[in-house]
Amino acid sequence: MTTLDLKQIQINSVIELFSQGKISQALEVVQDLFKDYPNEPILFNISGACHAGLGQLDAAVKSYEEAIAIKPDYAKAHFNLAGTLHDLGQLDAAIISYEKTIEIKSDFAEAHNNLGNVFKELQQDDAAIQSYKKALVINPEYVESQYSLGNIFQELGQFESAIKCYEKVLVIKPNFAEMHNNLGVVFQKAGKLNAALERFQKALVIKPDFAEAHNNLGNVFKELQQDDAAIQSYKKALVINPEYVESQYSLGNIFQELGQFESAIKCYEKVLVIKPNFAEAYNNLGNAFNKLLQKDEAIKFYEKAIVIKSDYAGAYVNLASTLKDLKRLEEALVIYESEIIQNSDLDFILGELLHTRMHLCIWDDLPNKLNELRKKINNSEKVLNPFVLLALIDDPELQRRQAEIYAIDLSSINNKLPRVNCYSRHKKIRIGYFSADFRDHPVAYLTAELYELHDRSKFEIYAFSFGPDTKDKMNLRIQTGVDYFHDVYNKSDKDIAMLSRSIEIDIAIDLGGYTADSRSGIFAMSPAPIQVSYIGYLGTLGVNYYDYIIADQTIIPEKNQKYYSEKIAYLPSYQVNDSKEEIPDTIFTRSDLGLPEVGFVFCCFNNTFKITPTTFDSWSRILLEAEGSVLLIYADNDTAKINLTKEIVARGIHSERLIFGERLSKLEYMARYKAADLFLDTHPYNAGTTASDALRMGLPVLTCLGNSFASRMAASLLKAVNLPELVKVTQEEYETCAIELACDPEKFKIIKNKLVDNLPKAALYDTPLFTRRLESVYNEMYERHHDGLEPDHIYV
Secondary structure, eight states: OOHHHHHHHHHHHHHHHHHTTOHHHHHHHHHHHHHHOTTOHHHHHHHHHHHHHTTOHHHHHHHHHHHHHHOTTOHHHHHHHHHHHHHTTOHHHHHHHHHHHHHHOTTOHHHHHHHHHHHHHTTOHHHHHHHHHHHHHHOTTOHHHHHHHHHHHHHTTOHHHHHHHHHHHHHHOTTOHHHHHHHHHHHHHTTOHHHHHHHHHHHHHHOTTOHHHHHHHHHHHHHTTOHHHHHHHHHHHHHHOTTOHHHHHHHHHHHHHTTOHHHHHHHHHHHHHHOTTOHHHHHHHHHHHHHTTOHHHHHHHHHHHHHHOTTOHHHHHHHHHHHHHTTOHHHHHHHHTSHHHHTSOOTTHHHHHHHHHHHTTOOTTHHHHHHHHHHHHHTTOOOOOHHHHHTTOOOHHHHHHHHHHHHHHHHHHHOOSOOOOOOOOOSSEEEEEEESOSSSSHHHHHHHHHHHHSOTTTEEEEEEEOSOOOOOHHHHHHHHHSSEEEEOTTSOHHHHHHHHHHHTOSEEEESOTTSTTOOTHHHHTOSSSEEEEOSSSOSOOOSTTOOEEEEOTTTSOGGGGGGOSSEEEEOSSOOOOOTTOOOOOOOOOTGGGTOOSSSOEEEEOSOGGGOOHHHHHHHHHHHHHSTTOEEEEEOSSHHHHHHHHHHHHHTTOOGGGEEEEOOOOHHHHHHHGGGOSEEEOOSSSOOSHHHHHHHHTTOOEEEEOOSSSTTSHHHHHHHHTTOGGGEESSHHHHHHHHHHHHHOHHHHHHHHHHHHHHGGGOGGGOHHHHHHHHHHHHHHHHHHHHTTOOOOOEEO
C-alpha cells in the first residue's frame, strides 16, 4: 500500500466519523493526522467542518482559510467558508466567498442557491432571484432553489410566478406536505380560495398532525364565511399544539364576530398566557368587554395594549371611543388630537375629533375643519360616520356622498348572503322591526304604541333586539307589545339575517341606520325581501339594499329625491308618537329651575353636539333684542357649560341669562317644558323627540327650514300640529319671529293658544291614524313586490 493510499484511507475514515455525527472524535483524529500531513488542505477543510459542527465558528473560519491559503482554487473550502461567514452574520464577506466558489466552479448549484439566500437576507431580491435561477439551470430538480424562488415571488406579491415554482417542486416531491401548505397560502393570497382549500387538505392527508395547515385551512374557511368549519379547523390545530397562538387568536376573533363574547374572552386570555406581550390580543380583549358593556374593563385592556405598543393607533382610538361613551370627553379629545392618531392612516378620525369637540362646544377653527371635511368627502376619503355630518353641514348631496363612502366597508365585509327571493304570500304580512333601542330611549318612546296598534288580522309583528337586555319599563312594554320578541344581542349580523330569513320576514324595518350601536350590516345580508329605513337615522343610507325610506313631503320634497338611494314612502306626517304617553302632574316654579321670576324664557333641550356657532349666534342676537329674556338649555358635560358661558359673554350678554337645566327623569323633563315660553330649534340638526315632547306640553317650537332631512324634521312636526307659521326659511326670519314673540305678548298668546287648541286633534299624536297610514304603505310595498315590480315612490 502506497503512502498516498494510506493517507486517503485515513481521510476517508475521518469523513466517515463526521458523517456518523461523531464530530469531536473526528476532530481529534484530524489533529493527529496534521502531524503526518501538516499541509494537507483537505484536512483543514474537514477541521473547519468539525469546528463548525461544534459551534466553534471562528475556529472553523481559521481552518477554511488555512485550506484556501494552501490551495487557492479549493472550491469546497471557499463554499464552506462562505456558509460559516453567513452563520456569523458577515453577509458581505459570505457573498465574496460564494462568488469565489462560483468563479472556480461555475456549475456549483448549491453555491448559487446559498448565494441567493444571502442576497434574500440582504433584501436584494433581484440578485437573489438570479442566483436561484442559475442554480436551477444547472439542476432543474433542485428543490431548495425552486422552493426559495417561490417564496421570494410570494413575498413580492407575484403570486402566479410563486405558484408555478411551488407546483414544480411538487412534481419532483409530490408528498411534500409543507409545499402543499405553502402553495395553499399563495392561492389564498391570490384570492383562489377553493384551490387553497384543496392544497391545505392535501397537506393534511399527507401529514394529519400538521398544525399550521389546520390553522391555514381555518383561515380559508373563515374567508369563505364557513364559520363552523373555521372553528373546527382552529380547534384541531390547538389539539395538536395547545400553544399555537395564531389559532387561539383567530378562534377568539371569530367568536367575537359571531357575538360570542365570553368565548372570545377565554381565547384571548389563553393567548396572553402564552404570549403576554401580544398587544393586539389585549386590544381585542378590550373590544369584547366593550361589547358586553363592561367599559371599565375594556379601558384597562386598551391601556395594556398601549403600554406594550406605544404607537398602537387602533388601541388609542378604541380607548378614546370608550372614554367618549363614558362621557369622559376631555380625555377622549386629548387622544383624538394626539400626534399618534393624527399621523395615523385610520379611517373616520376627523369625524370623531369634530364630534367630540362639538359635544364640548369647542368651536375654534371649525370653518377650516368643515372645509377640510367637504374636500375629503368629495375626494372619497373615509373621514366620518354619516350621522356626525348631519349636525355639521346642511347639504343632502354631500350627505349622500358620505353615506355611500361609509357603506362601502359594510357591504364589502358583511354582504355574505345573496338577496332574498320572493316568499310565497303569507296569510299575514310579517313585519320585522330591528333596533338596539328597545329600551329607555327616544326611539322606543316614539314607537312603543305603534307595535301595539298594528292590525293583527293583517300583520304579524316581530322585534329583533340587538341592544342590551335592560328589562326597564319601556323594554318590557315593547316585549309585550309585539307578537314575537327576539333578543339577538349576542348574535352575529349573519346569524340575525338568517334568523329573519328562517321566519320569512316580509318587510324588515331598520330603526337605527348609522346611529350609535346600530347594525346596518344585518341589512347588507338581506334579512328580508323588502328593506326599509325609518326614524332612527335622518338621511339616506347610500346603498342599494335599502328599498325605501319613510318620510313626508316636508322632510323630502320631490326635488330632493335625487339625494336618496332609497325610494321615498311618503306619509302625510313622518313621526310616530305614543298617544298614551303620560302627561306629568308636576308643576315647576321658576325658582325651582333657577329661572328669574319675570322675563321671557327661551329654551332648547337638544343634544349638546347639535349646538353650532351659527345657531348660538342667532340665539345671542335674540337675547340681545329681547330685553330681560333668558335661555334655558341642556349641556351634557361641564366643559360645554364653561365654553358656552364664555361664548355668551363674548357676544355681549351677561352669563346669568344663560341657564343650564339638569338632566331629569322623563316625567320631570316633560314638566319642565311648562315653565318655558318658546323652544328655539337647532340647525342643521333639528329637534326630533324633544320637539314633539315640547309641543305635546303646549310649548311652541320655532325652527328654520333647511335642505336636508335632519334640518326639515321640526318643520314636519310643526305642520303636523298645524303651526306652520313657526317654520322659517331664513335665519333672519327665525330671529325676527323669536324676538317678536318675546316682545309682543299678544302675538305670543295667539300662537300659544293655537297650539293648545290644536293638540287634541293634531295628527302628530294620533297614533291609530298614523298606524293605519303606515300599514297602507307596508301593503303597497308588499303588493308591488309580489307583482314583480321594482320599488318606487309611494304616496299616502
